Amino acid sequence: METVLTLMVVALYAAGVYLMLRRSMVKLLFGLALLSNATNLLIFTCARIIGGRPPLVEPGQTVLAAPYADPLAQALILTAIVISFAILAYAMILVRRGYDLGEADDPDELSKAIPEEARPE
Template sequence: MEFLLAIMTGILYAAGLYMMLRRSLVKLIIGLIMISNGANLLIFLLGRITKGHPPIIKGSAEVFADIYADPVPQALILTAIVISFGLQSFAIILVKRAYKVVKTDDLDEMNTTDEEI
């Protein structure tokens, strides 16, 4: 299972990087979304996938005796999801506004500063 998720993380990173290197702003945003999903999977994999009990220590014990699910990677992923959603929303609005002004989503055409008379 971990091997499959590691392969999927690599595919998401590769596809996201490929999309970000295209000239279209829409493809840039799709690549950004793919890379953020790949990062979430990477954090999930670093937390080690275990089927365990919730990390609650009984009153009589001082340390965990059984296998438990680590809550830190899950909290990091939730935080990353919220941050990436805000970044994606900002990027979509920014691209929409740039498209309204320039009338194109091609980065090469947006890069020129020459004004045609």
């Protein structure tokens, strides 16, 4: 299982970086979304995979019986998902706003100077 997940992480990273390097803002954002998912999967894999043992204390017991799935990693992933969702949503709005203002979908255009007539007086 670990091997499959590791390969999956690798594939997602590769696809994310590839998309980021395309000359399109929208693909760049998709690439970032893939990267953040790859990272979540990486945390999940790093925390060891223990299936079918939720970290719940059995009735009548006071401590957890070893082996149990690591709850911390899941909490980390949940937090990271929420955060990356919020930031990606904001980045999407920015791209949309740029589109409304007549920006091209090409990241290379961004680094060029703003044409004279577009400058606010």
